[in-house]
Amino acid sequence: MASVSVSHLIIFIASMMIAASVAGVFTDSIGQLSNAVSEQGLDVSRDVRTDVEVISDSGSSAVYNSDGNENVTLHVKNTGSEPLGADPGQMDLFLDGQFVSNFGVTLLDGTDGVWRPGTVVRVEIATSGLSAGDHRVKIIVNGDEEVFRFRA
Template identity: 40%
Template sequence: MASVSVSHLIIFIAALTVAVGVATTLTVNVESMSVSLDERGDSVAQDIETDISIISDAGSPDSIYSTDEDGNGEVTLLVKNTGNRPIHTDSGDIDVLINGQYQNGIDIEVIGNEGSTLWAEGSVVRMTMNEPLDAGDHRATVRVRSNEDTLRFYLDG
């Protein structure tokens, strides 16, 4: 009779030990998933609250593209922050494509707040990049985080 109680006690202790191990593992995994979901939620919220619009006039290509006396071409875009969150112009979140080509060395100036790297809600930045363009149809795309806007313009020959 005592041997049955002892064996039941040993099985009970083993079952408790296994249950504690499983509970600990589940708690750690659930906490890890919770932190992951919180971080993803913050990232999605930033994407939702970020929005931009290119406000350059496509009907006036001279305001978008110019050449200097050496024939070097320069593209200038005016872009407005239409979202609900400021954007840091030096954060690396801003990408510009001209005719599908990624642009390096973009000069970004916050209009009305020169020298600032904070692009506030409702404010406009001037993006300037060196890119020679031929006559014809062209496309400029500005992407900030997962939001983008595209401007199509035509240059006369």
């Protein structure tokens, strides 16, 4: 009878050790999953709070070649609630479906280099000349996409 109690005690202790190790693994995995979900939530929140609008007049002659350098000049307003960086690394541009890497961004309101909500930047896209007709510029900032159509 004592041998049965000893064997039950050994099995009980072994099962408690296995349960404790499994619980430790689950706790660590759940913690990592929770951190990943939190980080993704912050990224999505930033994307949702980002909104920009091109406020240039598509019918204006100031959009293309206004200074004689065959540049496309756009004014873009931060209409979201997220402050953005006022530099070319913060946005992607496409001119007539082609990726543009040669452009400059100038903050018109403010001096601290931060594109705050309600402020405007001037985007100057260097081109080698556009043919007469319809053109479009697509601007992507933090996942927010805006398309601007104009005539050259």
